[in-house]
Structures are given as structure tokens and as C-alpha cells.
Amino acid sequence: MPKIEELINEIKKLKKEKNAVILGHNYMDYSVQLVSDFTGDSYDLALKKTDAKIIVFAGVYFMAEQAAALNPDKKVLSPDPNAGCSLSDSLDPETLKRYKELYPNAPVVLYVNTSIYTKALADYIVTSSTAVKVVKKLNSDVIIFGPDANLANYVERQTGKKIVKVPPNGRCIVHANYTRQLVELARRKYPNAILMAHPESPLEVLQAADFVGSTNQMIQFAKESKYNEFIVATEIGMINALQLKVPNKKFYPLVTTESCACARCPYMAMITLEKIKRSLEEEIYEVRVPLEVAQKAKEAFERTVRLLE
Ligand code: 13P
Ligand code: SF4
Numbered sequence: 146m147p148k149i150e151e152l153i154n155e156i157k158k159l160k161k162e163k164n165a166v167i168l169g170h171n172y173m174d175y176s177v178q179l180v181s182d183f184t185g186d187s188y189d190l191a192l193k194k195t196d197a198k199i200i201v202f203a204g205v206y207f208m209a210e211q212a213a214a215l216n217p218d219k220k221v222l223s224p225d226p227n228a229g230c231s232l233s234d235s236l237d238p239e240t241l242k243r244y245k246e247l248y249p250n251a252p253v254v255l256y257v258n259t260s261i262y263t264k265a266l267a268d269y270i271v272t273s274s275t276a277v278k279v280v281k282k283l284n285s286d287v288i289i290f291g292p293d294a295n296l297a298n299y300v301e302r303q304t305g306k307k308i309v310k311v312p313p314n315g316r317c318i319v320h321a322n323y324t325r326q327l328v329e330l331a332r333r334k335y336p337n338a339i340l341m342a343h344p345e346s347p348l349e350v351l352q353a354a355d356f357v358g359s360t361n362q363m364i365q366f367a368k369e370s371k372y373n374e375f376i377v378a379t380e381i382g383m384i385n386a387l388q389l390k391v392p393n394k395k396f397y398p399l400v401t402t403e404s405c406a407c408a409r410c411p412y413m414a415m416i417t418l419e420k421i422k423r424s425l426e427e428e429i430y431e432v433r434v435p436l437e438v439a440q441k442a443k444e445a446f447e448r449t450v451r452l453l454e
Contacts, residue, residue, distance in 0.1 A: 172382035
């Protein structure tokens with residue numbers, strides 16, 4: 146197997162030859178973050194504009210699908226199209242259609258972790274950094290929201306609106322494992338650290354947190370905070386992004402790979418340097434989204450951006 150440095154150099158060469166960029170999610174492995182032209186949370190990555198001909202999306206499949214829908218003139222490649230997401234898999238278009246019939250006047254707000262076919266049925270598409278702001282701004286007291294039940298509970302708390310969860314129990318297989326007890330253990334182990342939590346975590350963890358936000362919001366918060374040590378309640382790859390972008394501070398994962406296999410998202414972990422290299426070399430796997438589906442999802446996304454302006 147080629148050494149990591151060799152792989153990184155080969156990927157950099159291929160990017161130049163092919164006029165390609167790599168967009169990497171904050172949860173990517175450290176080596177993948179090193180070859181990424183841009184790293185960020187799902188919101189930033191969705192808005193990213195590029196002159197390159199090819200986008201290799203180093204993230205899970207729904208993110209690559211979204212990039213393909215928003216950049217129809219580019220070739221978008223997924224290094225591994227089997228990199229799914231438990232949230233995205235928990236909501237299909239037919240289920241959402243049934244809820245829309247039950248609550249015909251309620252706007253549909255979908256978390257970005259959904260397939261492009263489900264997104265095409267949404268009025269608004271939000272990320273963990275925009276969900277509360279969008280729901281607050283909507284002129285309705287009842288909102289259909291999916292697929293993350295933890296984020297839905299958090300939005301309900303923050304906005305006081307009635308949130309109809311679709312499905313009732315959608316969960317991220319990583320964040321669903323976090324408990325108040327784990328927080329207490331970590332606080333005892335790291336008495337000088339404060340707790341940052343991703344809103345996909347259960348409410349009991351969010352209530353115990355000193356800061357709740359998306360992966361990018363965590364980076365920003367850590368940079369600006371007067372504190373120097375942080376317990377991080379999100380996927381363990383995030384520690385890489387924090388160390389790269391805030392090198393002068395210390396970050397401890399709430400759950401480590403030694404204590405639970407759930408610390409690492411198995412889908413994010415499927416994106417490796419080898420697969421990125423192959424993807425660029427052979428220009429596989431191209432993500433194609435039917436034009437009509439892409440157009441509807443794009444409209445929902447743009448409507449959301451306008452609402453936030
Ligand atoms: P962010 O939007 O905060 O990047 O999170 C995406 C995700 O998949 C969280 O598990
Ligand atoms: Fe999906 Fe959770 Fe993995 Fe994020 S961490 S991609 S929400 S399974």
C-alpha cells in the first residue's frame with residue numbers, strides 16, 4: 146500500500162491535471178482533510194462555489210447528491226456511493242407525502258441529512274446551524290420537521306412551536322449514544338474543559354452543554370472562547386478539524402473509539418485517500434440527479450437562503 150505522503154501527492158497532482166477540487170466534511174479523517182481544498186459543515190459545503198470542472202465530495206452520499214443538484218454544470222464524484230447516513234435512510238418520499246396530507250398547511254422543513262428525492266418535497270432545507278433561525282422566521286405555529294428527532298426536540302424547545310416529527314424517531318447512530326452520564330464522566334476527567342455539543346445529541350446532553358452548534362459553529366466558538374479546553378460531543382473526526390483550525394487549544398472527544406465503536410461514523414469512515422484517488426483517476430462514481438428533482442430541491446434550498454438573508 147503506498148505511503149500516505151505518496152497518496153497525498155498523487156491526489157494533488159490528479160486534482161491539477163483534471164481541474165478538480167475536493168470538498169471535505171469536518172468529520173473526515175485527518176489525511177482526507179489534508180487533501181481537501183475546502184473543509185466545512187454541511188451548510189458551507191452546500192453553498193461552496195467553484196470554477197473547477199470536477200467536484201470530489203469527501204463526505205457521505207446525501208452531501209454529494211446535494212452538490213450535484215446545486216452544481217448541474219459540474220461533474221460531482223462520490224468516492225464511495227455506499228457511504229450512507231442513518232438519518233437520511235430513515236425518511237423516504239412516500240412517508241413524507243403521507244405527513245403532508247395529514248398537515249396540509251404546515252410548512253415542511255427538512256434537515257440536510259436527507260436524500261435528494263425527499264428534499265425535492267420540502268419547503269425549506271436546514272442544517273444544524275440554521276434550523277432554529279428558519280423555524281422561528283416561518284409564519285406558522287405547526288411545522289413538519291424531519292428526519293432527526295433530537296434536532297426536532299431542540300428546535301421545539303428553542304422556538305416554542307409545535308414540531309411534527311417525521312419519522313417520529315429518526316436518529317443519528319453516533320449522537321444517539323450520548324448520555325448525561327457520559328457528560329458527567331468526561332467533566333470529572335477534564336475538570337477545566339467546557340462542553341460543546343452537536344444538536345443531533347439527545348436533549349439531556351444539549352441541556353448540559355455550554356455551547357450547542359454545528360461543526361463549523363464549534364470551530365468558531367472554540368477560536369473566540371476565553372476557555373482553552375473543550376469536551377466535544379460529536380463524531381470523533383471533528384477533533385481533526387478542531388486541531389487543524391484551532392491548534393493552540395485542547396479538544397477531548399466525549400466518546401473515544403476505545404470506549405465505543407459508535408465514536409466514529411461508519412459512513413464517514415468509508416471515505417479514504419485510496420478511494421479519493423481512484424475516484425479522480427477513473428472519474429467514478431458520478432452522482433446524477435434527475436433534473437426535475439434537482440430543480441425542486443434547489444428551489445427549497447434557495448428559498449431557505451433568502452429567508453435567512
Ligand atoms: P454539520 O452540519 O454540523 O456539519 O453536521 C452534519 C452531520 O452529518 C452531523 O452528523
Ligand atoms: Fe449521518 Fe450521523 Fe454519520 Fe452524520 S454522523 S453522517 S448524521 S450517521
